[in-house]
Amino acid sequence: MPVSPANLTGHFFVTGDPLIYGADASILLASAAVVFVLTYYKKWRWLWREWLTTVDHKKIGVMYLMAALLMLFRGGVDAILMRTQLMLPNMKFLAAEHYNQIFTTHGTIMILFMAMPLIFAMFNIAVPLQIGARDVAFPYLNAISFWLFFFGAMLLNLSFVIGGSPDAGWTSYPPLAGLGFDRGPGENFYLLALQVSGIGSMATGINFIVTILKMRAPGMTLTKMPLFTWSVLASSILIIYAFPALTAALALLLIDRVAGAHFFTMTQGGNAMMYVNLFWIWGHPEVYIVVLPAFGIFSEVFSTFSGKRIFGYTSMWLSLMTISVLSYFVWVHHFFTMGAGPDVNSFFAVASMAVAIPTGVKVFNWLFTMYRGRIRFTVPMLWALAFIPNFAIGGATGVMLAAAPADYQYHNSYFLIAHFHQVLIGGVVYGMLAGMYYWWPKMFGFKLNERLGRWGFWLFNIGFYVCFMPLYPLGLMGMTRRMYVYPAGLHWALLNLISTIGAYVMGIAFILIVIDVLYSIVRGERDVTGDPWNGRTLEWSLPSPAPHYNFARIPAVASRDAWWAMKEQRADDLNSGRQPEPLQPIHMPKNSGRPFILGVFFFVGGFGAVFGWYLLAALGFVGVLFALLSRALEYDTDYYISVEEIERTETALGRS
Amino acid sequence: MPRTKSLRRYSGLLFAGALLVSGCGRGIWVMDPAGPVGRIEKQLIDLSIILVLIVVIPVIALFAYIVYRYRDRPGSKAPYSPHWSDNTALEVIWWSIPIIIVSILGTATVKDTYALTHPPERSARPLTVEVTSLDWKWLFEYPGQHIATVNYCTIPANRPIQFILTSNAPMNSFWVPQLGGQEYTMPGMAMRLWLQADRTGVFYGHGANFTGRGFAHMQFDVVAKRQADFDRWVQAVRRSAPPLTLMGYHSLARQSIVPKLSYSSYPLGEFRKNLAKEGGMYSKHDMSIVHTYE
Known part of the structure; x- marks a missing residue:
């Protein structure tokens, strides 16, 4: 090789x-x-000082968001190409090899390089502000996480023009992905890119668990946390238990490929099903890793725009935690048809259906959060509202898929494709777009244009149904996934054509959302209050954008919806003439270029390993070790912001 | 009234969807089964559709009602209770609803999961067909008849068929939607799938797990004939088709796309040898499946 x-x-x-x-x-x-x-x-100096070396969670969040939107574009173009090829029977637009590469990169990018950074963007943007912290627990590690994700994504995308993309599907099952059937470097790109970014994801999971458990403002007990923070906690716990399984699966497959080992080849006593098991032991929790934060965002958005407390708070966090535990006992439902036997299939079928219980409870609680509220149809709320019917249908088809004998008829068919796109788009993408429109003013100090946003929303939502509803019947008509052509005469053509039209509508909607961002950068409504939505949680108590130390004084929290309570109490405070606490110097981490350089070395090492250029690979990994070691010997890593400077900043922001 | 209109629109949509999937459209094979296995699976699908609609329809209706009634507008007379956020009775109701539904569907699922591991009808003597997925074609061997076919499989109607599945290529999945659900074909493993056709006819089959460049062309037909016609077909193949030699098998196993083929004989024991060579020697269970009919 x-x-x-x-x-x-x-x-x-x-x-x-x-x-x-x-x-x-x-x-x-x-x-x-x-x-x-x-x-x-x-602007080179500005780029380096303000962005590439930053350890500020807010800026890292913004970089995650931008990278995720870029990857959404790349994965979306893949989707458009595929739908174009499937528009009519026997299309000649793409050859089999290209179609195979495109659906492989589409899946890989959408899950690992779009959904993951998008949720990490929301983690970074909102969590420290919501819990009254000045940064995450390990800001330097946070920057490393981002740059490992970024260079992992670059490595995978590079395969498109150099070496050839992976083409064994995003699940990359051996033996198809093994040396016997796939000699090219594309598969190595997949393995190494996922490995590099996986280290970053793991570190993010650890970082946010520690942040949430150790850095909450005084008075904010666990059961006073905002539900988004709860969802991040649940998701982070899932990350640290699930990702090691992926790391192991990918590492063993890599060893099979580069060193001729036999972990997953039957001939020497290995077993390909071991890979399938390991992959989905990560893969199923992964679905909840990305969808739980979306649930968290919906909880914030429903509550804010109904002007009402969240309904059934205890049920809400309990159901989050229940889902995260259940999600470890369902992985076999991805391969009921691999002959595990009736005992195993029965257990995993019932466990999978059981996930519907806490999820159903959440839906009812969201509905009753709006009940007797005052619903404002802002763009974030539109995305959240559209999620409910969408997820009701997607969840229902999920329960149908969980019935193992019925799954023998759905497995790998377009019915399955329709289902998981409905929960991943209707759940994760709608959730993250709701979050983006919701927290945008907090990130940048201006709102996104509501009118363009509504157009983008409606087109996307309509396009979604046009694109994915036809896929359910197509699956029951026998169409299986990953076919680059299909014959005429099976009644498949019309439904495929409709679906392709829907995909184009979604593409136009994405462009409108980008136009909304660009337009609003120039003409967007400035947010001078810091609380443009009449919010309920602590991030809205800060100016928009928040100063880099976030809170001049760490707030004392007495109840849930802390900022709402403070607003209700503020009138009393003003009358009593109570003086605020005196300011203290603030301890902050220093910026560092090392996380970026570490990412570059990982990229170089990964690239060398892809092609079997071991000298280059060794060089990269020596660089990694050097970067780690030099950090270990660094002592000048933090500084204090003086009281005078805090006062100056706060006055400039109109707060004293 | 706009409210009832939106309710009607949503339930109409769902009803249309339910109609569509319950078999009114043409070519919806899963909902138009031609054998007992497919029928059991369709009954479970029907049950699951009804059960999920019990939740989905009220949820969407309630959603439409709440969004309409509590929208923020000047002079709204709808009640507003910003602090109302707990009601144990209500929460007990919606913890119970999904629990009940999952219990019903779970019970049916477990029952069918066990039922489908046996031949669908025990009265008739089963026929065994060995299926090997190759790149990119399907090889069918009839150990009782000593004939073989490629990309099509003739079976007698009204008789249980025991398909023994393996692969001499990346794993695929053997799926004939109108007869019943699929099962993977995996190198070094022998897996059993019971199917049966209740009527004569030609049924579409396709690989359901991606195996590379030629995957989209891995279509095959399952042709169900009356027993007498099946016997005549076997005789005709024996008389007129060429034999499949060992060399012929090896060239068939190479990556290619071929049309439908018939063989008057095939290298006996190659299925078992292939199984063992691909790692089946480590699995007593898989080899024992082959023992049961050989």
């Missing part, structure tokens, strides 16, 4: 396809444009 540099043109650069040349050209042009703009406006 190692590729000699002399043989570069044959194996290294992907050649022979107009789409790839188009990508080559656009990558070069975009890079040149970025370099030009940064140089022309003399």
Whole structure:
């Protein structure tokens, strides 16, 4: 498998396809444009000091958000290409090889390089502000997490133009993904990119568990936490238990591939099903890792825009925790049809259905949060509202899929495709877009335009149903996933055509959302109050955007919906003429370029390993060790912000 | 009234969807089973649709009602209780509803899961067919008849068929939607799938697990004939089709797409050898399945 540099043109650069040349050209042009703009406006220093070296959770959150939107674009283009190929029977738009690469990267990117950074964006943007903290527990580690994600994503995306993309499906089952059937470097890109970004995800999980357990403002007991913070806690616990299984599966497959081991090849006593088990022991909790934070966001949004406390708070956090435990006992439902036997299938079928119990409870509680409220149809609320019917249907088909004997008829069919897109888009994407529109003013100090936002929302929501509802009957008509062509004469053509139209509508909706962002950067309504939505939780007590130390004084929390309570009490405080506590110097972490450099070294090492260029791989990993060691020997890592400076900043922000 | 209108729209939508999936459309094979296995699965699907609709319809109706009634508008007369956030009785109700539904569906699921491990009808003598998924074609071997076919499989109607599944390529999944659900074909493993056709006809089959470039072309037909016609077909294949030699098998196993083929004989024991070679030697269970009919 190692590729000699002399043989570069044959194996290294992907050649022979107009789409790839188009990508080559656009990558070069975009890079040149970025370099030009940064140089022309003399922004290199600014980029390095303000962004690449930052350890501020708010800026890291913004970078996650931007990267995730870029990846949403890439994964979305993949989806449009696939739907175009499937528009009519026997289409000749994409060849089998390209279709296979595209659905593989679509799945991989959407789950690992779109959904994950999008939830991490929301973790970073909201959690420290919601719990009254000045940063996460380990800000430096937080920056490392981001850069490992970022360079992992770069590594995977590079495969499109260099070496060839992975093409064994995002699940990458051996033996198809093993050396016997897949010799190319594409599969190695997959394994190494996921491994690098997986380390980052793991660290983020640890970081947020510690942050939430140790850094809450005084008075904020666990049962006074906002529900989004609860959902992040549940999701982070899932991360630290689930990701090691993925790490192990990928590492063993990599060893199979580069060292000729036999963990997953039957011939020497290995077993491919072991990979399938390990993959889904991570893979199923992963679904809840990304959807629980969305549930958290919906709880915040429903409560805020109904002007009402969340209904059944105790049930809400209990159901989050119940789901996170149940999610470990359902993984076999991804392969009921691999012949595990009736005992195993029965257990996992019933366990999978049981997930519907706490989830159903949440839906009722959201409905009754709105009951006797005053519902304001802002854009974040529209996304949250649209989630309810969407998730009701997606959850219902999920229960249907859990009935193991029935699953023998759904497995790997378009019925399944419709189901998981409905819960992942209707749940995660709707949730994260609700969160983006909700916290945007907090991040940037201006609101996104509501009118454009409503257009984007309606087009996306309608496009979603047009695109995915036809896929349910298609599955029952026998259409299986990952077919690059299908024959005419099976009554599949019309439903596929409708679905493709829906996909284009969703594409237009995405463009409108991007236009909304660009328009609002120029003309967006400024948020001068810091509380544009009449919010309930602590992040809305701060100016927008929050100063880099967040809270000049750490607030004392007496109840749930802490900021709401403070607003109700404020009138009394003003009358009593009570003086605020005197300011104290604030202890903050220093910026560091090392996380970025660490990411570069991981990238170099990963790239070398992909092609079997072991010298380069070794160089990269020596660099990693060097970066870790030099951090261990660094002592000047923090500083204090003086009281005078805090006073100056607070006055400039209109707060004293 | 707009409220009832939106309610009607949603329930109408759901009803149309339910109609569509319960078999009124053409070519919805899963909902139009041609054998007892598919029928048991369809009954479970029907039950699950009814059970989930018991929750989904009221939830969507309630949703539409609440959103309409409590929308924020000047002069709204709807009650507003910003602090109302707990009601034990209500919460007990909606913890119970899904628990009851899951219990009913879970019971039915467990019952059917065990039922489908046996031949669907014990009266008739089963026929065994060995299925091997290759890149990118399906090989069917008839150990009782000593003939073989590629990309099509003729079976007698009204008789249980015992498919023994394996793969000499990446794992695939053997699926004939109108006869019943699928099962994986995996190298080094022999897995049993019972199916039966209640009527004669040609039934669409396709691989359901991705195996690379030619995967989309892994279509096959299952042809159900009356027993007498089946016997005549076996005789005809024996008489007129060429034999499948060991060399022929090895060239068939290479990556290619081929049309429907018939063979008057095949290398006996190759199925078992392939199974053992691919790792079946580590699995007594899989080899013992082959013992039961050999």
